[in-house]
Amino acid sequence: MTRLLNNVWLQRGLALLVGGVFVFASHDKILWPERFARILYHYQVIGPNAVLPPLLPNLFAVILPWVELLAGLALIFGLWRREVSLLSGLMLLAFIVAVSSTLWRGIDIENCGCFSLDAQGRAAGLALVIEDLGLLAAALVLAFVPARPAALDKVRHGL
């Protein structure tokens, strides 16, 4: 299993997958920060409410898409891969917690704010959580399993 996860081609594929998802996910959010802020409000996790002012979700709506875009591009082009993968994993984990908490609290999120921010957006649900757990696993492999060229593996194992 470790040999498989070490495989440099597998890791490049995972980096392209996770990076591509992040770049795609950032597109509408960067173009429409107000729509994204509206969706963040629906989650009722980081406000606004009686304690947290609109500033917090608004800042998230403005900044998060750019971090997603930079992380996605870095993964695709192989820049600071381990650190960026960990950061991507943390963002995915935060998203999984947010979606799970809305399911737990019975809040109906018609558009999860994952990709498209218009009416055709996807609803937040269990399937989304499962998919994001898969992406989280991929990000963690990239962050913590060192890549090793397949040729080196063959030498080490005397193949």
Add this chain to the structure above:
Amino acid sequence: MRWYRIPVFIGAGIVLGLAWNAWSGRGLALTSNVYLKPGDETVGVSEAKRRFDRGAVLFVDARPKMIYDLERIPGALSLPEDEFDAAFSGIEPRLRNRYDVIVYCSGFGCEASHIVARQLKEKGIPAVVLQDGIPAWQDAGYPVEGRAR
């Protein structure tokens, strides 16, 4: 793992995000609630209760009818955002008879009350939005009615 790279990355995102927000023309006002548009009026829950006690207000519930049936502010009319046109025609005479209309929905994450209040205004009915919706009304210990009571 070079940990310093993570805050560097986040910092770059902060700079780009704030710059884009300031200069792209697509930005939002960071300190304002994005549900509020120019011309929107809101009323606090204690002021709404004072008007309720005087019998001087008509509440409008912008949530889906199913939720309205379960629990609502006493005397409120149902006007769900998703079924505005159909529901409006049924209650229009009562709305036009009252000057003081307060629209509410589920609170902080809910925009329906703002949308319904704007639609009422477009039809010539002055309407304001109850700040923080029915959760604030309930948290204050004010009465509600419905099947769930």
